Amino acid sequence: MTSTIQLISPVDGRVYAERPCADAAQVDKALEAAATAQAQWKRRPLGERAAFCNAAADAMLAMKDEIAPELSWQMGRPVRYGAGELRGFDERARHMIAIAPEALAAVEPAPIYGFRRHIKREPLGTVLVIAPWNYPYLTAVNTIIPALMAGNSVILKHASQTLLVGERFAEAFRRANLPEGLFQNLVLDHEQTGRIIASARVQQVNFTGSVGGGRTMESAATGRFLGMGLELGGKDPAYVRADANLDHAVENLVDGSFFNSGQSCCAVERIYVDQTIYPAFVERFAALTRQYVLGNPLDEATTLGPLVSPQAADFVRDQIAAALSQGAKALIGPQDFAADVPGSAYLAPQVLVDVTHQMSVMRDESFGPVVGIMPVASDEEAIALMNDSEFGLSASIWTQDLAAAERLGNEIETGTVFMNRCDYLDPALAWTGVKNSGRGVTLSRLGYEHLTRAKSFHLRHEI
Known part of the structure; x- marks a missing residue:
């Protein structure tokens, strides 16, 4: 049969x-x-x-x-x-x-x-x-x-x-x-x-x-x-240095985190920000995230559609809930997205702070609209955290210092290093990954x- x-x-x-x-x-x-x-x-x-x-x-x-x-x-x-x-x-x-x-x-x-x-x-x-x-x-x-x-x-x-x-x-x-x-x-x-x-x-x-x-x-x-x-899979990191163009970094990292509802192998799933600009970055990032319109993807006004299935959405919901139970803080409230219905494929984007690498949301592939943001005190700390993953597909560095981006890129365990952009495949460059x-x-x-x-x-x- x-x-x-x-x-x-x-x-x-x-x-x-x-x-x-x-x-x-x-x-x-x-x-x-x-x-x-x-x-x-x-x-x-x-x-x-x-x-x-x-x-x-x-x-x-x-x-x-x-x-x-x-x-x-x-x-x-x-x-x-x-x-x-x-x-x-x-x-x-x-x-x-x-x-x-x-x-x-x-x-x-x-x-x-x-x-x-x-x-x-x-x-x-x-x-x-x-x-x-x-x-x-x-x-x-x-x-x-x-x-x-x-x-x-x-x-x-x-x-x-x-x-x-x-x-x-x-x-x-x-x-x-x-x-x-x-x-x-x-x-x-x-x-x-x-x-x-x-x-x-x-x-x-x-x-x-x-x-x-x-x-x-x-x-x-x-x-x-x-x-x-x-x-x-991927658990792609971004590092925002103190000299980054803040508005450019926020705009592109929000898009890199939530485009296609985060359902991309090279979506940005974790962000490390220099502690001197961390408060401003987080505030702007959350504000821009709230501007998404979650709804029926056949509606031209919709900018964020459902995940591929209710099961996929529930996996991300469980990751978020686990992180919150371990001390993370959610910056996006349910009142911001009425279309987010528990048990459905429709899931609002979420921004988490006070996260650690002991949380699944910072270690395991989410493949959904959630991102964790951590402050870092130095390039060395950022690189150590970026490499603390079983994945290595792409990584992005946000800075106005080309030499620094190349120097740090040499230290990142990844297939592609981006500077001031993310979540893009250039057909002239090799698309490859390391580790898992x-x-x-x-x-x-x-x-x-x-x-x-x-x-x-x-x-x-x-x-």
Whole structure:
């Protein structure tokens, strides 16, 4: 009997979409088609691959008016921000297409008379992309476009919460007339996904999700010698130095903490502020937070939508309650957000002070609209606290001293160091993490190295 996946909308708790999972025969057919198509695709000139990928990006953008409200129904982000994700999708897709000729070019060592030597970058085969719901277009495009540009085929398994995003990708490639079998969207449950990974019929798995999910991916791949890209959790810190532009820091850190209801791996979840400006920072931060409008994401006035589910909201509520019981102080009162209903997916943003690293809210990933703020007496104390985490995805330093930012950045255990900005992926830079935030690289020319393998040619032509 074929199982089904239900997409429960956080907007009203109803079933928004339902799809049957692929059966064993369909999975086998998809894997066979991917391998067959890739054998021909890898021989296509890079310019032809680029034409197909650009056409697919164009097709996706042509659907933007339908995608924005559809995204709100699926995962709760306010409709006013829907177009922003597609702008990011376009930026990343076009950048990775544009740099492909350089990134995939052969490596030519210094010439030696009588020999022709070079290193060719060859595609891996079939890449399985397991994408999350929180930024469903952005996270998926990070791998899909460069994988195809590198000569691979792609199978996409999108999150249950964003089933329709996978279908949008499939439709975009259909409109682009991509050769059949090269890109396929499959609806799969966890067991089916594990069987595909263990089958040795895919050569690379790129997963974005939780630390527990990453461990499951690695377990399924045991003994298969697969490439594995894992973008996992985050507990990203910010440090506001005494010389920071206070208004700029407050405005951007509030946004970095609460955009997408805090449901981002690189959301700012803990902030350390020089004690000399701490009172002013906290006062302005709380005041700006109170200006959010929590409500139905289909309403243009809404700036903060529901979390992805009531269970996700309750996890954050429990974190806040535990912190308060340990001595933390909440700066946002329930009277400020009438739409915050206990037990629902609608949760007001919260700012906590008097927090410590003994509290879950400062140690465990929240993935919701809550941030803790602590004063610090020195750069050294800030760095020690920033590094006191099992995660290391991104970190931000707020200062007007570039040299200090670079010096401190060298000491932070993280994949990306920001100065005076946060919560942004530059497609020209490597997106990666350390510690429990994962391994591997997407974006930038380095991202192509994880989607290809080296093949050396050592040809002696003078004997």
